[in-house]
Amino acid sequence: MRKKFVFVVLIPVIIFLLVIYFFVDSWITSGLEYAGEKVVGAKVEIDRLHVTINPIGIEFARLQVANPDSAWKNLFETGKVRFALNFGQLLRGKYIIETMEVNNLILGTKRTTDGSIPKPKEKIAPHPPIAFDSTGKPLANLPPLTEQARSVLDPEGSKPSTSFDLDKIKRELKIDSLLNPNNLATYRHIDTLEKQINDASVQWQATLGDIDKSKAKLVEIESKAKSINVGAIKDIQSASDALNNVKSILNNVNDVKTSFNNQKTILTDGVNTFNGSIKDLNNLAKQDFQNVVSMAHLPDVSMKGIAEMVLGKDLLKKAYTYLGYVEQARTKIQNTSDTPPMETPKRLQGQNIQFSVEHVYPKFWIKKILISGGADKTEDPQYFYAKGQILNISNDQRVTGMPITVDLMATKGGTTTLSLDASFDRRKELAVDNYKAQLSGLEVKEMSLGRSDFLPTKVSNAVADASIIVNVPGRHFDSNAKIVFKNMNLSFDRDPNGLVERIVRDMLASVKGFNINLRMWRNEDTFDVAFTTDLDDQLTSRTKQVIGDEVAKIQNDLRNKLNSKIAEKRQEIEKLIAEKKDMVTNRLKEFENQLNDKGALVEAKKREIENRIDQEKKKQTDDITKKAKDALKGLFR
Amino acid sequence: MFWLKLVTNFIKILREGQTPAQVAGGFALGSILGLSPMLTLQGLLVWLITLILDVNLSAATFSLGLFALIAYIFDPIFHRLGYFLLIDINGMKGLWATLYNAPIAPLTRFNNTVVMGSFVTAIILFAPIYFGMKNFVVAYRATLGVRMHKMKIYQIIDRSSLLQWYKRVRSLGDVL
DSSP: OOHHHHHHHHHHHHHHHHHHHHHHHHHHHHHHHHHHHHHHHHHHEEOOOEETTTTTEESSSEEEEEETTTEEEEEEEOOOEEEEEHHHHTTTTTTEEEEEEEEEEEESSSOOOOBOOOOOOOOOOOOOOOBBTTTSSBBOOOOOOOHHHHHHHOTTTOOOOOOOOHHHHHHHHHHHHHHHHGOHHHHHHHHHHHHHHHHHHHHHHHHHHHHHHHHHHHHHHHHHHHHGGGGGGOSHHHHHHHHHHHHHHHHHHHHHHHHHHHHHHHHHHHHHHHHHHHHHHHHHHHHHHHHHHTTTOOOOHHHHHHHHEEEEEEEEHHHHHHHHHHHHHOOOOOOOOOSSOOOOTTTTTBBOOOHHHHHOOOOOEEEEEEEEOOOOOGOOTTSSEEEEEEEEESOOOHHHHHHHEEEEEETTTEEEEEEEEEEOOSSSSEEEEEEEEEEEEEEEEEEEETTSOOOOOOEEEEEEEEEEEEETTHHHHHEEEEEEESSSHHHHHSSSOOOHHHHHHHHHHTSSSSEEEEEEEETTTTEEEEEEOOOOOHHHHHHHHHHHHHHHHHHHHHHHHHHHHHHHHHHHHHHHHHHHHHHHHHHHHHHHHHHHHHHHHHHHHHHHHHHHHHHHHHHHHHHHHHHHHHHHHHHHH | OHHHHHHHHHHHHHHHOOOOHHHHHHHHHHHHHHHHHHHHHHHHHHHHHHHHOOOOHHHHHHHHHHHHHHHHHHHHHHHHHHHHIIIGGGGGGHHHHHHHHHSGGGGGTTTTTTHHHHHHHHHHHHHHHHHHHHHHHIIIIIHHHHHHHHHHHHHHHHHOHHHHHHHHHHHHHHHH
């Protein structure tokens, strides 16, 4: 035992405790802010945090969470927040909070400082991200919702803009350029076929050359067969020898025939393959037509196209943003796994493994967050003040047996109300998220309608009501939004270009309100959007009426020109195939005839010899019979 | 200079002063502290034992530095070993789950792969390091030290300008 060890131990311990006492508040503040910023992606600020000893807990005066999409606004800010930790569970390294009080929750407040944080360099993922089950295990290769929805929802995306100015379309339509052979898959396919046929033709010629070599064998067979003189056969023995000889010649004939049949099959199959390839040209021609129509930017007069262009831009952008939030909740709220895959942590950090057991506490559990929106008198009419409760935020719902539930009600200026009910269930293998939001009396001061290249329009001073239901069971997704705009005024940024825009503008000018139904869903692998509005019927029927015939006429013209161009090229390849086929067929036929002739000759010779043998046998039998009869006659005489 | 002084002190201790058991004890305890991450309950306990027991603190500090470097190098292996012990051995999962949900035990951070892997390694190596060091100190004091002093490399280092300069600075500090 060390002498005076009390000093050796006690002095460092006292210094250690003093340092903790003086710095613990700022350490915890920094830790919470850092963790919050990592989750949100924008600044998180905590004011005047204080650690309490009895009960062990934390309270702070204010929390501000900046909006990552708008750095000078907060997602929300709070007044005083207070909570106590369960000491018994803290000894077990678990953070269990019975009730957290959150006062004065206000949504969307303005900030006095920039709330953005520098974004870390994004690493390029080697594979597309995938969706996860309730423990974070990847589901079958399924891309995230936002990725699937991007092409469908993003109005500024890669879709080429479609013009509705028919005069302009006609003026700018350069058919020769559109029908350039380099743009036509059919042309390219035919060129490839020609090359393949010419290559194959060389092979066919070689095979036909081999067949021609067999003609010498046929000549030899013929001369051998002819050299057998049946008339010169005098006895059975010489007849038998001749028969064996002719059988041997017949075997040679059969060998040549077998070899020829094999070569014939190869050649015929080769030629027929190219005949089959010709049939593919019809599908390619259809594909070429679609491409040409797409390159011509002809307007799509379907209901979806019109509705999307009139109402799309901001609305779809917002839908895409909210979809991102749904996805974040879907992927970030996960149960911990007992058997997580091995990670590659930073040096000396290791990987923490959770060992969940039923009927005990999880690592982290806030049982209840009570939110109060402050007193009505002090409310600023430009912000939403929220109240309600959030229950059972935990790192493992299978242990708590409780899903996360959110029940919030927010008001703004006494006229706008927002209610949000949501649940995030990770108790079973398949995660299930549900949202139900109701918004009423929302003032829409300004909102743009329509794409910048199609009659940009602004809605001003409207009032909107909305009802949104979202269900995310497992890999599926289904959302329904009903939005009603009332008392609105429409203003247009520029004069209409062309007939269609004029029709749309005339129609919209008289509109004071409209309904929108937006449904987005994902079944198995495909993401889709259904966008309907009561404007559609009138708008699209009038638009279709006027431009439908014109568009059809342009399309027919394009189709005819494309077909005639393709037919010309097609004739070329069909002629080439016919030529090659005739050449192969004729030469095969010629050889086959020769082969059959020689075969018949040998067969005839064989039959002749067999007849001769029969004759010889009969003659010998007759001689013996005659001799026997003569002998018998002499005996009885 | 801190490291230079630490090495000098360590060599001095090898020659004379505390018993070989005290030096080896300090060195072996320092190896546990060096191999395992610091902020764990068992880490504090080993610190306490080191401070309470009359082991050589210079040896402990030297060993801590040396084995912290080794721990850094072998960190991926400790991670794999810890993962194997925590996840792949099904028979131990019940024990881990019980410990994880018991009071105090989770403060050891045993459920961290590096903590588990490095601590198990440190415990296994504790006895060999202790006895190895003890024998080394005995041998050093008997024969090795003299032989080392005669080695050319030792003499080159001993006469090196850096060491001479350090000795001058140290003597200046003693005078002041």
